[in-house]
Amino acid sequence: MTVDLLVIGAGAAGIAAARAALAAGRSVRVLEARDRVGGRALTDHSLGVPFDLGATWLHAAEQNPLVPLAPTVGVALVDSDALRNEITFAGMRPVTPAEDAAYGVAWNAFEAAIEARAARGPDIPAADAAPSGGPWDATIAAWQGEVIAAAPLAAISLHDFAATLLEGGNRLPEGGMGALLERLGAGLPVTLSAPVATLRWGGAEAVAEGPFGTLRARAVICTLPTPLLSAGAIRFDPALPAEVMQAAHDLPLGRAIKVGLHAAGEDRLGLPAHTSTDRQVRPGEAMVPITFWPRSQPIAHGWIGAGVAPDIEREGPAAAEALMREEIAKRLGHDAPRAFRPGALVSAWGTDPLARGVYSHARVGAAGARAVLAAPLAGGRLVFAGEACHPTLAGTVGGAWLSGEAGAGIALAA
Ligand SMILES: Cc1cc2nc3c(=O)[nH]c(=O)nc-3n(C[C@H](O)[C@H](O)[C@H](O)COP(=O)(O)OP(=O)(O)OC[C@H]3O[C@@H](n4cnc5c(N)ncnc54)[C@H](O)[C@@H]3O)c2cc1C
Structure with a gap:
């Protein structure tokens, strides 16, 4: 059997592409290597409440296609900006x-x-355009680089960084982002545990091969995370053009770890629900933002950014928990970590062989890489999609979704 569209990967981009193809009345098959849909969106329930190990917020809410879509599959959205109490610490005291x-x-x-340097200058490391020397500059650089972009500003293209700065509101899907994508993927023709090993795309029909056997398709959307593409996780026959491989290489995924702790008892450390904390750091010091009691739930979640995430991931979950507890103590005192049960829920996207990182940034000088990767091949019969392909919402579920839809439009026209 030959399908109109083969979609490789059932993350946000793949789900969006498959839904678009079905809506256009075309036959489609999604092949997903994991035993679940959602990719880098995964909601865990082991803490007794929904906890997103991957994507959490619908950023840029005003332009995010999932904001209007979520209610259509019965998922309510919470305005997390309206809930948030923010406390910044300088040492052990609030500023x-x-x-x-x-x-x-x-x-x-x-x-x-x-924005000013990006508008008028050459592509340089984003760090070189950032103010420095002020009392808050190192803290903001840590936030914007290691935390938000999941890579140090020194390693990021200024032009790409400026183009992908997220603006607008943030929404939390009730029940978690992973759960939202599961609902959006429900009923799609997805084959799970079906890693594509080889894609032959030179002929009139593309042929995918793997443990599932062989599948023929008139067009293909490939949503592989960029590190897998550049590592050759799928053998493309003929080989992909050098500029496409270079683009994948120039869009590495950053590293970050999410850590969840559950309250040991009733002690809420004197903090109101949904308190987001950070602290002033020195240049080079790790920044670990921690949110306590999100939406009144008895948990805290922390985000270990790129500066230390690779080492901590290598050491394992106990190291992530230790750092999270240390950061709580630095803000709220030596005894504060006792308010949490021993044992943490810890993500491990950097060592996940089907992700190899969290989300993409462009290397310095490679601001054009997203457009190169998104450019259709074989007259539109092979299209790459995914968060790394979106020019402005890169690194987000919304960007991946829009890229999948756009890719489907091109492939179906072809
Ligand atoms: C910790 C973390 C926090 C994040 N926070 C946010 C956030 O708050 N808001 C936000 O918008 N975004 C966030 N993101 C980013 C967001 O998760 C991603 O941008 C988005 O989910 C990527 O979707 P995608 O479809 O491009 O890729 P993926 O979700 O990675 O989907 C690709 C799929 O391809 C599959 N695959 C791989 N190899 C093969 C193969 N050979 N054959 C078949 N299938 C294969 C993978 O298993 C995967 O399911 C976060 C990500 C992480 C990891």
Whole structure:
């Protein structure tokens, strides 16, 4: 049997592409290497509440296609910006109102400096365009680089960084992002545990081969995470053009770890529900934002950024838990970590062989790589899609979704 469209990967991009093909009345088959859909969106329940090990927020809510879609599959959205209480610590004390105001001014100055340099200068490391020397500059650089982009600003293309700065509101899907994608993927023709090993795309029909056997398709959307593409996880026959391989190489996935702890008892450390905390750091020091009692749930979640994530991932979950507890103690005192049960829920995307990182950034000088990767091959019969292919919402579920839809449009026309 030959399908109109083969989709490789059942993450956000693959689900979007398959839904678009079905909506257009075409036959489609999704081959997914994992035993589940959702890719880098996965909701865990082992803490007794939904906990997203991967994607959590629908960013840029005003332009995010999943914001209007979620309610159509019965998933309500929560405005997390409206819930959030923010506390920044300087040492063990919350900052003063004057310090907080200075922090806000420095955030704005960072964004203005990035946008100004990106608009008129060559592509340089984003770090070189960032203000430095002020009391908050190292903290903002750690946030914007290691935490949000999951890579140090020194390793990121200024032009790509400026193009992908996220603006707008953030929404939390009730029940978790992984659960939302499961619902959006429900009923699609997906074959799980079906890793594509070889894709022959030189003829009139593409042929995918793997443990599932052989599948023929008139067009293919491939949503493989970029590190898998550049490592040759699928053998393409004929080989992919050198510029496509270079683009995949130039869009590596950053590293970050999510850590969840569950309250040991009733002690809420004097913090109101949904308290997001960070702390002023010195240049090079790790930044671990921690949210306590999100939506009144008895958990805290932390985010270990790129500076230390690779080492911590190598050491294992106990090292991630130890760092999270240390960070809690640095803010709230030596005894505060006792408010949490021993044992943490810890993500491991960097060592996950089907992800090899969290989300993409462009290397310095490679701001054009996303467009190269997204450019159709074989007259549109082979199209790459996924978060790394979106020009502005890269690194997000919304960007992956839009890229999958766009890829499907091209492939179906072909
Ligand atoms: C810890 C973390 C936090 C994040 N936080 C957010 C957030 O808050 N908001 C946000 O919008 N985004 C966030 N992201 C990013 C978001 O998860 C991704 O941008 C998005 O899910 C990527 O979707 P995708 O379809 O491009 O790729 P993926 O979800 O990676 O899908 C690709 C699929 O291809 C499959 N595959 C791999 N090899 C093969 C093969 N050979 N054959 C068949 N299938 C294969 C994989 O198993 C996977 O399911 C986060 C990511 C992580 C990891």
